[in-house]
Amino acid sequence: MLSHSVVAVAKASPLTYEGALTLLGAHSPFAIEVLNRVAGGGILLGAIVVPDALGLVDGKQEAGRLVQQLTTAATARLHGIHGYGRHELLAAAHTTVVLSALFDALHETIGPSFKQLKVTDREKLQLVSGPGKVVTQTDWIGQLAGADLPLPGPASGFEENLRAVLAPRIAELAGSAIAFFEGLRVWKSFRLDSSTLVARSTEAWRRRYRDAYLRLASDVPEFFVWASLGEHTATREELRTANARLLEVLDRTSAALGQLHDILAAGHVPARPGRVSIRGKLARAATAVLDQPLLRSSALPAGLSFPTVAEGFVTPRFRCAVVSPTTGAGLSREDWWTSRPVQEGLDRFLAAYLSHPGAALRPLIMLGHPGAGKSLLTEILAARLPSEKFTVVPVQLRRVNADDRLVPQVESALREILKEQVSWGQMADENEDLTRVVILDGLDELIQATGTAQSAYLTDAARFQQEEMALGRPVSVVVTSRTVVVDRARVPDGAMVIKLEDFDDDRVNSWLTAWNRANVATPGFRALMPAEVLRHGDLARQPLLLTLLAIYHADPTAARLDDDTVSPAALYRMLLDNFIHRQVSDKPDRPPSPEQLPRLLGELRQRLSIAAFGMFNRQRQHVTEADLERDLEVFLGRDDNHAHGFESPASRAHRTVAGFFFVHVSRVDEYSEDPRRTYEFLHATFGEFLIAERALLLLDGYSRRLAEHRTDPAYHEAPDDSLLRALLSYQPLTLRKPIIEFASALASQMESTRREEQLEALRRLLATARTRAFGRYQRYEPTPPDVVTACATWTANLVVLACLIDAGSGDPSRLPPPGASPNHWWDATVRLWQAGLAEEGRKSLDSVIYSQSQGRGTSPDS
Secondary structure: OOOHHHHOOOOOOOOOHHHHHHHHHOOOHHHHHHHHHHOOOEEEOOEEEEOOOOEEEOOHHHHHHHHHHHHHHHHHHHOOOOOHHHHHHHHHHHHHHHHHHHHHHHHHHHHHHHHHOOOOHHHHHOEEEEOOEEEOHHHHHHHHHHOOOOOOOOOOOHHHHHHHHHHHHHHHHHHHHHHHHHOOHHHHHHOOOHHHHHHHHHHHHHHHHHHHHHHHHOOOHHHHHHHHOOOOHHHHHHHHHHOHHHHHHHHOOOOOOHHHHHHHHOOOOOOOOOOOOHHHHHHHHHHHHHHOEOOOOOOOOOOOOOOEHHHHOOOOOEEEEEOOOOOHHHHHOHHHHOOOOOEOOHHHHHHHHHOOHHHHOOOEEEEEOOOOOHHHHHHHHHHHOOOOOEEEEEEEHHHOOOOOOHHHHHHHHHHHHHOOOOOHHHHHHHOOOOEEEEEEEOHHHHHHHHOOOOOOHHHHHHHHHHHHHHOOOOEEEEEEEEHHHHHHOOOOOOOEEEEEOOOOHHHHHHHHHHHHHHOOOOOOOOOOOHHHHHOOHHHHOOHHHHHHHHHHHHOOOOOOOOOOOOOHHHHHHHHHHHHHHHHHHOOOOOOOOOOOHHHHHHHHHHHHHHHHHHHHHOOOOOEEHHHHHHHHHHHHOOOOOOOEOOEOOOOHHHHHHOOOOOEEEEEEOOOOOOOEEEEEEOOHHHHHHHHHHHHHHHHHHHHHHHHHHHHOOOOOOOOOOHHHHHHOOOOOHHHOHHHHHHHHHHHHOOOHHHHHHHHHHHHHHHHHOOOOOOOOOOOOOOOOOOHHHHHHHHHHHHHHHHHHHOOOOOOHHHOOOOOOOHHHHHHHHHHHHHHHOOHHHHHHHHHHHHHHOOOOOOOOOO
8 A cells, every 4th residue: 555645645736747656656566665665756866755754765776667667557557548537647647758758868968977876864955056056855856746747739739848848847857957966975076067968968858758759659549649739740750650540540531520539439449338328328319410411490492402411511620729818808809810820630639639638627618600610510529529438418508598507507408318307417427437528509699698697607617627526527618609709708717719710712612512412413403613602702611601602502593603793792682682582482381472572572671671780780790689679669560470379479580580591590598488589690791781781772762752752742741761860870881891882882783863862862861960860760779879979970871871872972062951161061060970979980981981082171080
């Protein structure tokens, strides 16, 4: 049995020498014998030391044998253990390899004199390395035993970890070792040049550590995978020598994270779980996704076939970062992420992460835009993790109680999957020897629906991991979120974050190959080629948006995507026309009549535009169901489709957006009586096009009615600007550059007579703009109303539209009311903007108003 002093340090980290010796010594008879004899757990340059008593046994050869025995014992046990016990052994084995290489390097550098080193009784208590600098044996032992020697891993690959992390620490330990020796009386007789010993010892260590690590990598897949991350050419050749078969696995191209499974399944594989075990049921439920269609929706177009997940999922590229106190809100900003390199090999990265001891300490956060495929990726991850080594609990946060703590949410997910009550503790204990993984999908939906109530969710997840570690059942946690929302959550320092990237050309081609292959037998199917979609930029590079283009193109009546006359504005109009028509007409139970169809198409498009303005005027990328329902009621009146019988119909807000591929629905408490939903366009440009289109349509309608009123005022009433005023009184359109680009393109397609009518209407609207605010839609309040801000925003948007419709001339002299001084009117209007608009809004006006007026008047931002 190990002595009390060894047992006392049993919980030390295996990343330290003290912890490694304790952990590995428990599995080596030779180590137990030596450690019992000296009643301690530290090694100092080949001498076994008792830290507490400061006694020293001169046993350099025995110590060398101890290190070799410990490493051999660890390697042997790694073939028969899994879960966190394996993670600890990996860390301990690595620690002994690092310091064993240091001992050997010092021996090599000092030469034969190393064996002659002796320590006198007096020198055991105090060792002087130079004038004024005292090194005690206790200090030395503490430095050596407690030195943190991190494993390579996803945050720092083998070469980077060796160069930037380990080498400096080894140089420091080697320097202290030389200082220790210089204080020994016998050292003076060696006539060695101490000034070069540290550098020479560190270089010798580097060579020995590399050799020892790669030998270990030939037997231990985790070491091999960590060495492959960010590999250099030389390292790759060394890996080929170490284990050519595993390198082939890493190089193999596979669909739907198949490589992830092959990497983690390498080596000794225990028995598969029984069919009736919790693990077996979870595994079967997870793997079922691989045979399901790539797109699962109740609104799928008839006649089209989708490839299965296993056939059609394309693994994305990614960027990664480790959270630090200086990260701040950078995680939610695209410009922050662009400084991080794009990486290939997500399979390899995830395998390296989930096989690393650090995975049980903090959550892995996976970010991406709506439609980037985060949710599907987590489903595939659960399916691909080998059930012989992992137990995975996927939790869709939209389907659990948003106000619950994490453990009840996990148990709710277990109940939904297994159709029986299973506690987290029961599940965790049943899988004691495996790696437990909890996947929490949809943090953004949780935060968006609850406001700040769940902003501490990620720190709660890290605390959950710490508590489970204390109970002896460590767990890895993976959390997904949209990129733009993550700044509303507190992210633990040290957490790994990955951001999924848009498809590159090769991935677009791979996706289209699977799509075309799945529809070879579809009658009338038009194959879609990469060149046809890549010309449309971002729309082709996000999985769900690419799906939208493919479905549109599959309609034989739709215009081709490679038509040179298709501008961005024309493309968005065609896509919206096509999908709105599908939404209205594809109702086999009650198809609309030809007479009803135009009205229904217009009404649905109008409601979508109100949703787009609801997001824009609230300065958000999403709108809650409750806010959209209020907006629709203000503009369209009460919804007469009230509940009948036992079932309540979906809200008008939900009916407006449900079923559209280009709208992302975030849900929490989905199965409760009061689900909370938010809506967001998969790509913001859908909403921006709808805003530009609706603004011009309303302006055109107003100008036509104004012309009719002026022609026959007795028969035609003066037009009402209330709807246009309400929608354009909260945010300057110039805040979103695509809105301006779409509006400019749409205006350029108008006949000159219509543009003149609209300019005349804008002059009239500007003449009455300051006489009142809001109009008859005063209940429309996307933000708290402010009369000055409303007048400033309304007039700014009218001038912006005038500049766009007037083909860029933007001459202020054409806009003032009759009889007003153009310069006086312009200066007064600009002062109104300066008083009522925020700085960002004023600056955004410059690019459209001041630049197009060729400097006439005052800049809105001056």
